[in-house]
Amino acid sequence: MNRKEFLKKSAGMILLGGLCLTGIAAEQVRSDKKYKVIPQRCNGCGHCYRSCRDQALTASNNKAVIDTNKCKGCGECTRYCRSMAIVESKR
Numbered sequence: 001m002n003r004k005e006f007l008k009k010s011a012g013m014i015l016l017g018g019l020c021l022t023g024i025a026a027e028q029v030r031s032d033k034k035y036k037v038i039p040q041r042c043n044g045c046g047h048c049y050r051s052c053r054d055q056a057l058t059a060s061n062n063k064a065v066i067d068t069n070k071c072k073g074c075g076e077c078t079r080y081c082r083s084m085a086i087v088e089s090k091r
């Protein structure tokens with residue numbers, strides 16, 4: 001295999017690997033998990049609102065509320081809440 005063929009094959013493999021990782025990441029976004037906000041812990045800072053791509057988080061009386069019909073269970077919002085007010089909801 002010459003240098004040109006090697007570079008061509010390497011580029012193809014890198015592209016394929018990237019596509020696989022993208023697929024895995026997309027798969028991780030959705031889950032059966034549901035989350036809820038513990039109002040006593042929520043200080044209404046609003047950091048979590050921006051984290052939700054599905055607009056499942058809204059404010060009510062200065063507290064975050066999760067619309068369970070819109071929530072896809074990705075858990076992204078939990079990473080943004082410093083008060084640990086967003087927890088997995090046991091169904």
Ligand code: SF4
Nearest residue numbers: 042043045046048081
């Ligand atoms: S990030 Fe946490 S404390 Fe801030 S509004 Fe959201 S749930 Fe409440």
Ligand code: SF4
Nearest residue numbers: 052071072074075077
């Ligand atoms: S778990 Fe994901 S979809 Fe559900 S409210 Fe949090 S960020 Fe939005």
